[in-house]
Amino acid sequence: MVETVCAKFVSKKIRKVRWQRPAAFGRPNPEYFVAGSWDDEQNEVSLWNTVSPDEQNNDPIQVSTIPVTSDVNDISFYDTSNFFVALGNGTIMMVRIDKKLEVVHQWKDIHHFKSAKAPATGIVCQSPEIASIGEDGKLNLMRINQDKPYKTIDADSCSLNAAVFTSQNEIFTGNSRGMIKLWDLRSTTEKPVQSTSLAEDSEVGVSSMERNPFQGHIVAVGGYDGMLTVYDMRKAQTPVTVMEASDSCLNELRFHPERADHLFTASESGAVWHWVPMGAKTAVSNGLSTNLWLSGDLATQQLNIREILPSLPLAVNSVDVCGESLICGGDNEAFYYVSNVVF
Amino acid sequence: MAGPVSPQTCKKKLYTISWERTLYNPFVRKLVNESCGAFTSLQIKAGTDGQISSSELIKSSHQYRCIMNACIEDLNQAADLANSVESNQALQEMSEIFYKAELVWNLCEILYLENPLGILPHLLEWIRIHFPNAVEETGTVLASPNPGLHESYWKALYGLVFQLRLESATKLLRIHPDFQSEAFQSAYELLKKMPVFSANSTVSAPEFTFRWNHWKEECESRTQAGDFFESKDLELLLEILCGKEEAFEKVGDHFETWYQRMITQLTFTQPTIGTLSLGDEAEQFFASLIGLDDLTSLDATLLAVLRRDTRKVIGEMQGVLDNSWFTAHLADLLYHAGALQSFEDINSLQLRETLLRDYSICLFSHQSLWSVGVLYLDHCPNVGSATLEHLLTRLPCQSEMKATKIISLAERRKLTSVVTSVCRVMGRRALANRRLGAAVAWAVKAQDAPLATYAADAVLKSYLQDSDFTSTDLLDSLGAGLLASDRLAFLGKYREFHRLYNSNDFHSAAGLLISLISSRIAPKYFWTVLLMDALPLLETNPPVFTSEQTYELMQSLQELTSSFQDDAEINPHPNCQLNSDKTMLITLALSRNLAKCFVQQTVCD
Numbered sequence: 001m002v003e004t005v006c007a008k009f010v011s012k013k014i015r016k017v018r019w020q021r022p023a024a025f026g027r028p029n030p031e032y033f034v035a036g037s038w039d040d041e042q043n044e045v046s047l048w049n050t051v052s053p054d055e056q057n058n059d060p061i062q063v064s065t066i067p068v069t070s071d072v073n074d075i076s077f078y079d080t081s082n083f084f085v086a087l088g089n090g091t092i093m094m095v096r097i098d099k100k101l102e103v104v105h106q107w108k109d110i111h112h113f114k115s116a117k118a119p120a121t122g123i124v125c126q127s128p129e130i131a132s133i134g135e136d137g138k139l140n141l142m143r144i145n146q147d148k149p150y151k152t153i154d155a156d157s158c159s160l161n162a163a164v165f166t167s168q169n170e171i172f173t174g175n176s177r178g179m180i181k182l183w184d185l186r187s188t189t190e191k192p193v194q195s196t197s198l199a200e201d202s203e204v205g206v207s208s209m210e211r212n213p214f215q216g217h218i219v220a221v222g223g224y225d226g227m228l229t230v231y232d233m234r235k236a237q238t239p240v241t242v243m244e245a246s247d248s249c250l251n252e253l254r255f256h257p258e259r260a261d262h263l264f265t266a267s268e269s270g271a272v273w274h275w276v277p278m279g280a281k282t283a284v285s286n287g288l289s290t291n292l293w294l295s296g297d298l299a300t301q302q303l304n305i306r307e308i309l310p311s312l313p314l315a316v317n318s319v320d321v322c323g324e325s326l327i328c329g330g331d332n333e334a335f336y337y338v339s340n341v342v343f
Numbered sequence: 344m345a346g347p348v349s350p351q352t353c354k355k356k357l358y359t360i361s362w363e364r365t366l367y368n369p370f371v372r373k374l375v376n377e378s379c380g381a382f383t384s385l386q387i388k389a390g391t392d393g394q395i396s397s398s399e400l401i402k403s404s405h406q407y408r409c410i411m412n413a414c415i416e417d418l419n420q421a422a423d424l425a426n427s428v429e430s431n432q433a434l435q436e437m438s439e440i441f442y443k444a445e446l447v448w449n450l451c452e453i454l455y456l457e458n459p460l461g462i463l464p465h466l467l468e469w470i471r472i473h474f475p476n477a478v479e480e481t482g483t484v485l486a487s488p489n490p491g492l493h494e495s496y497w498k499a500l501y502g503l504v505f506q507l508r509l510e511s512a513t514k515l516l517r518i519h520p521d522f523q524s525e526a527f528q529s530a531y532e533l534l535k536k537m538p539v540f541s542a543n544s545t546v547s548a549p550e551f552t553f554r555w556n557h558w559k560e561e562c563e564s565r566t567q568a569g570d571f572f573e574s575k576d577l578e579l580l581l582e583i584l585c586g587k588e589e590a591f592e593k594v595g596d597h598f599e600t601w602y603q604r605m606i607t608q609l610t611f612t613q614p615t616i617g618t619l620s621l622g623d624e625a626e627q628f629f630a631s632l633i634g635l636d637d638l639t640s641l642d643a644t645l646l647a648v649l650r651r652d653t654r655k656v657i658g659e660m661q662g663v664l665d666n667s668w669f670t671a672h673l674a675d676l677l678y679h680a681g682a683l684q685s686f687e688d689i690n691s692l693q694l695r696e697t698l699l700r701d702y703s704i705c706l707f708s709h710q711s712l713w714s715v716g717v718l719y720l721d722h723c724p725n726v727g728s729a730t731l732e733h734l735l736t737r738l739p740c741q742s743e744m745k746a747t748k749i750i751s752l753a754e755r756r757k758l759t760s761v762v763t764s765v766c767r768v769m770g771r772r773a774l775a776n777r778r779l780g781a782a783v784a785w786a787v788k789a790q791d792a793p794l795a796t797y798a799a800d801a802v803l804k805s806y807l808q809d810s811d812f813t814s815t816d817l818l819d820s821l822g823a824g825l826l827a828s829d830r831l832a833f834l835g836k837y838r839e840f841h842r843l844y845n846s847n848d849f850h851s852a853a854g855l856l857i858s859l860i861s862s863r864i865a866p867k868y869f870w871t872v873l874l875m876d877a878l879p880l881l882e883t884n885p886p887v888f889t890s891e892q893t894y895e896l897m898q899s900l901q902e903l904t905s906s907f908q909d910d911a912e913i914n915p916h917p918n919c920q921l922n923s924d925k926t927m928l929i930t931l932a933l934s935r936n937l938a939k940c941f942v943q944q945t946v947c948d
Contacts, residue, residue, distance in 0.1 A: 009373035013711050039745065040711040071742060088742055113776030119742040135743055136778070157780025157814030159743045176743060177784055179820060197820060203788060205747070224747065249751055268751055313383040314714055315748065331714045333376045 001340040005309065006058055008337070012037035012044065014329030016075040019322035020097060021257070023080040028258070028323035029339075032063070032097065035329060036072025036085060038317075043068050045075070045085055045093075047101050050325065050337055060337050064100040068093070074122045078144070084130065086120035092132050092142070110149055111136050126165035129185070133160035133173060141185060153183060153190055162209035166216050166233045174198070174206025174221060182236055194236050198223055210253045214260045218293050222250030226267060230293050240294050246271060251317050251330075259343060261292050264326065266319040270312035272328050274341070276304040309336055365437055366666045367709055370421055374414040374441075375706070378672060379715045381406045386722050389679055397456060400680050404452045407672055411445040443641050444660070444669050446473055450648045451656065451673060454618065455682040461548065462618045464541050466606045467507060474603055477502030481515060491519040497576045501594055504583060505607040509534055521574070529570045530577050533562055533584065540614040548615045555614065559585055586611035601632045602645055622650030653677055653684045657698070671702035671719070696723045700730055707734045717752055728756060736764045743769065763789045770794050779805060780814025783831065787824035795828035802834055803869060807916035812838060833864045840876070853880050853887040860899050870903050871921045874929050881932040890940040897933050900926070 015038035019030040031051045037043045046065040052058060071088030078084060078094075082104070085093040090111035096102045111118040111134030118136035125131075130142040132149075137156035140149040159176040166172050166182070170193070174180045178198035187193070198204055198221065205224045212218035217233040226246035229239045246267035256262040263275040277292055292302065308326060316330035321341065329335030365371055385403045389395040418438035425431035449472070453465045480499040487493045496519070503512040513534050521527055538554045540546075546554075562585050571577040582590035591608050598604040605628040609616055616624065625646055629635065633642070640663045647655035661670050674695045677683040683691040699719045706716030716734070720727040735753055740746040746769050753761035766789030773782035779802045786795035805813050812818065818838045825835040836859055843852040859865050860873055877896060880887050888896070903921055 009376055011369040011372040011376075013714070039741075071744075073742070073744065113778060116776055118776070119744075121742075121744070135781075137781075157778070157817045158784050159781060161743075176747070176781075177817070177820075179816065181816075195816065203784075203824070207747075224751070248755070249747065268748070313380055313718055332379065333372060333711075 003338060003340050003342050004058065006060070006337045006339075007334050008060055009334045010035070010037075010046075010329075011333055013039050013331045013333055014317060014335055015039075015072045016318045017320050017327045017329050017335060018075045018077060018083065018318075019320050019325065019327065020083075021077065021080055021322060029325050030322040033060075033320070033327050034075060034083060034095075034097075034101075035335060036068070036075050038071035038073070038088070043070065043072055045072060045095065045101060047097060050339070058337070058339060060335075066095070066101045066103060071119065073120060076123045076125050078125045078127060078130070084123045084125065084132075086123040086132055086134075088119040090117040090120050090134060090136075092120055092123055092130075092140075094144070105144075107132075107140075107142060107147075107149065110134075110140050110152075111138060121159065121161055122163050124163050124165055124171070126168060129165070129168070131163060131165070131171055133163045135159040137175070139163070139171065139173065139183065151185070155181065155183065155190075155192070161206050162221070164209045164211045164219060166211055166219060170233075172209065172211075172219055172231075172233070172236075174209055176205040178202065178204045178206055178223065180206060180221065180231075180236075182233070196237050198229060198239075199227070207249050208252050210255055212260050212293065213255050213257050220253050220255070220263065220293070222253050222265065224249045226250055226269075228253070228265070232294055245273070249315075251315060252319050254319055254321055256321050256343075258323075262321075262343060264308075264319050264321050266316040266328055266330070268315040270314055270316055270330070270332075272308040272312075272316050272319055272336075274306040274308050276306055276343070278302055278304050308338060308341075364666050364705065364708075365440070365664075366668060366705065366712070368437065370417040370434075371414060371437070372712065373417065374410055375668065375712060375715060377410045377413075378407060378668070379718060381410065382672060382675065383718055385675070385679070393679060395679050397458075397680065400676060401452065401456050404448070404456055404676055407676070408445055408448055408452070411441055411448065415441045415445065440664070444664070447641070447644050447648065447656070447660065448669070448673060449473070450645060451677070454648055454651065455653070455677055456680050458618070460617075461540055461615060462621060463606070463610055463614055463616055467610060470603055470606050471506050471508075474506075474599060476599070477506055477508065478511070481511060484515070485518075490515075497579075498597060501580065501583065501597055504534075504580065505597070505603075507539060507610060509537060509539070524573070526571045526574050526577050529565055530580060533558070533565070533581070537584070552615060584611065595632075601629055601642070604628070604632065618651075622646075625649040651682075653682060657694070666705050667698055667702040668705075671698040674698045675722075693725070696725060696727070699723050700726055703730070704734070707738075713738060714748075721756070728758065731756065732758050732761055735761045740765065740768065740772075763791065767791050767794060770798065774798060774801065780817040783814065783821070784817060784824075787821065787827045787831070790827055792828040796830040799828065799830040799834040800866070803830075803837075803866075804916065807872070807918050812841070829864055830866065833859065833866070833869075836864070844876075849880055849883060849887045853877075853892065856880070857888070857892045857895055861895050867903075868919045870899060871919050871925065874900060874903075874921075875918070875925065878929065878932050881936040884939060885943055886936050886939040888936055888940070890937060890944070893933055893937050893940060896929075900929055900933070 014035055016036045018034050020032040022030050032047060032049055034045060034047050036045045044065050044067050047063045048060040049063050050060045052061060068087055069089055072085055073088055074086040076084050081097050083095055085095060087093065090109045092107040092110060093103055094105040096104045109117055110132065111120045113136055118134050120132050120134045122133045128143055132140045137154065137158060137160055139153040139155040141151040142149045155173055156175045160173050161176055162174045164172050169185045171183045171185060172180065173183065180196055180198060181192035182194040184193045198206060206221055207224055208222040210220050219231045219233060221229045221231065226244060226248050228243045228245040228250060230241040232240050245265055246269060249268035250265055251268055252266045254264045261277040265273045312330065312332055314331040316328050319328040324341050326338040326341050327335060366375055381403060388399055415438050418434050422431050422434035422438065425434055449469055453469060457465060459465055480495055480502055484490050484493045484496055484499045490496065500512055500515050503515060513531060516522065516527065516531050519527060536558065538551060538558055540551050562581055566581050571581055579590055579593060591604065605625060609624065629642065629646060640659050644656055644659040647659060657670050657674060661667065674683055678691055678695040683694060685691045685694065700723050703716040703719040706712040717731065720731045735749055738749060746765050749765050750762050766785045770782050770785035770789060773785055779798060782798040783795065786798050802813060818835060821835060825832045836855060840852055840855045843855060856873060856877055865873055904926060
């Protein structure tokens with residue numbers, strides 16, 4: 001099958017796109033994805049179907065949409081049919097996909113300043129734990145059947161931009177000044193287990209974080225300056241690998257959920273890149289593939305960068321990949337659905 | 344206008360009222376975003392020296408027209424699905440506007456970008472695309488049970504001939520019941536062998552004219568010989584083929600527009616007409632068919648295009664449309680083709696720039712489309728960066744993410760004032776929200792000393808309030824950022840003093856404290872706090888303060904007590920108040936410490 005790209009203009013700037021992982025085993029390619037918009041008078045979360053009845057036309061079709069009260073800042077799936085949405089007014093929504101989109105629960109205003117609402121900037125799940133972060137520097141911990149966060153950590157004096165679970169009880173956060181901290185959720189003190197800076201003597205903020213799907217201790221961090229930094233959480237004080245991934249902010253990074261050596265990035269300058277491990281095959285036979293992202297100086301010899309799309313005029317805010325399908329979208333009010341991604 | 348305002352709410356609130364623009368319609372927003380891609384790729388192709396081949400320009404022009412047509416289709420579809428009469432009407436009106444815009448654009452493309460030697464075949468093609476009714480009519484005729492006798496048979500046939508769809512016309516002729524008659528056979532033959540002037544034929548214009556005249560003579564001689572006497576309809580057809588004015592008068596109502604008739608008539612009278620004489624012909628046609636008094640803006644625009652008066656084209660379109668999408672993109676294209684005329688006082692470059700800027704400003708008036716506007720200002724060499732600076736600083740920022748985006752846009756374009764301004768606004772926002780650490784961080788980023796001082800003061804005050812530092816994670820990692828203001832530097836040092844003290848490094852702590860006081864870096868309102876901090880250090884034995892350091896402290900106490908009364912500065916907290924109890928306590932401690940120092944010194948000596 002040939003790699004095909006389908007562009008769809010949706011008249012809303014797209015902030016997040018996420019595939020709904022297929023529930024049935026053995027069906028690697030997803031059918032539905034959700035998208036959230038930002039910076040508009042009326043923002044929305046929408047559900048799209050990419051598998052149309054006739055084979056000729058692979059234009060995604062909008063299935064359902066729900067209006068939201070503020071910018072969508074993050075979307076994260078809890079299981080195959082429920083996902084969370086972090087909103088710009090500090091509210092976290094839980095939405096269920098049941099043919100249509102349906103809001104099942106809201107944690108209202110759990111991110112707030114002294115007298116105003118604070119944008120929730122991220123939401124991450126590691127069932128049963130749900131954690132949200134915001135511009136108020138707070139880390140809220142929730143469970144699915146509880147009305148209120150059961151724990152709130154005052155984690156940062158600046159805005160938290162990204163977070164990721166590195167294990168069941170540990171969460172890694174990055175702020176707008178490049179401070180990254182590791183939190184133990186069981187700890188009773190409000191102090192991080194570890195705290196370090198993305199780059200010494202610089203103020204480059206963290207824009208995105210993603211952990212390796214198979215090795216939770218490997219975390220990739222994207223910066224405002226377009227640098228990609230890989231950490232090994234077992235020795236998180238210093239990064240293992242630092243690479244220049246773009247000349248502008250790395251808005252999102254995603255490892256392929258099954259082929260964890262493959263990384264996808266979306267940047268503020270409008271580029272969507274696929275990081276292809278060159279020696280993947282030989283590395284697997286040598287038993288070295290596990291260490292690809294930890295091998296220090298891997299920039300040139302072991303990785304090949306492939307442009308998924310010709311560079312777009314405006315920022316790409318989000319990218320997600322599942323099976324052989326990729327979806328990305330951004331500020332030019334369009335999303336791009338790429339089927340049969342070549343690996 | 345945006346929604347009505349009830350008089351009750353009017354009293355308290357301030358409303359911004361703006362025209363609802365076509366561009367904000369969700370279907371038209373697709374056009375805005377898609378054409379932005381076409382625009383940027385055109386600029387990349389043109390490069391910095393603006394050299395671009397005409398075939399590339401035509402490709403871009405096609406792209407723009409495709410986008411317009413997609414938009415028209417979307418609008419029509421939406422109009423069909425609309426659930427109210429008003430919205431249906433509004434959508435249809437919008438679609439009509441874009442239809443007309445595309446019509447004009449296409450004509451501009453032919454005249455200014457393609458600029459062929461034989462213009463008429465291109466114009467005829469333009470008519471064919473925009474007036475498909477002849478083909479549609481033929482379809483209806485053919486679908487009827489007895490096409491040859493259908494009431495619209497001849498209308499359909501003439502329609503096909505008007506657009507020189509000769510193959511279809513001869514096919515239609517063949518199905519007429521009298522086709523076997525001599526008259527029909529003769530007409531069929533003439534239609535078959537009509538010489539057609541086409542843009543890509545190998546025949547030169549004089550050679551064509553020769554053949555065409557020959558064919559015309561044959562038509563006329565056959566008519567005069569009475570070949571078509573038995574059929575009036577065929578006679579009319581032949582008269583049309585010969586380009587007889589009276590014949591066109593008879594079928595005048597078959598044409599929807601004057602330009603349709605003009606191009607058909609010219610096809611049968613002057614098929615090799617040059618571009619230059621087109622303008623005069625058009626004016627004559629228009630005057631005789633419609634009359635110059637009934638000039639609509641579409642007519643005026645089309646006439647201007649045919650006269651190659653780009654200035655008038657832009658002016659007319661600017662007057663009709665509520666946004667400058669059309670004029671900006673067209674002017675840019677014409678500018679690259681070198682076809683844009685200059686106005687009296689501004690040259691074509693400035694004209695293009697003005698139109699692009701207008702369009703961009705229009706986009707900036709929308710909550711979300713501003714990001715597209717940025718890209719257009721990038722191609723305004725003279726006023727672009729100043730306008731962008733002005734517009735970006737006025738964008739509201741509802742989140743740090745948007746602020747970060749604006750900062751990165753500005754940094755890439757070296758608009759440092761925008762960066763500073765956004766950081767300052769975000770710093771103020773953080774202060775208002777009591778996010779002191781974030782305020783300090785923004786102030787440092789903006790390198791804004793007053794804001795940094797203000798934020799540092801706020802942190803010091805909150806320290807006095809709670810006897811504990813907020814935002815320690817930030818303060819301990821600021822590094823060189825502390826130099827943004829003296830107050831911030833003091834805050835950082837004071838925090839270090841606490842760290843040293845808590846780690847029982849009393850000597851370093853004492854040294855730091857003295858340097859904070861003697862360098863006068865500490866704000867005066869904080870001196871009392873510093874002196875009180877010195878108290879426990881003064882009580883140690885052996886002393887950590889040397890006699891010189893103690894004198895320093897005494898001097899500052901002296902200064903404080905003497906100046907205190909007339910100092911109008913309001914103390915932010917009771918801890919800053921130097922009352923007699925405190926003075927006594929400190930004086931006592933100082934003298935005791937001095938005594939200890941002397942004793943120690945004598946012992947040493």
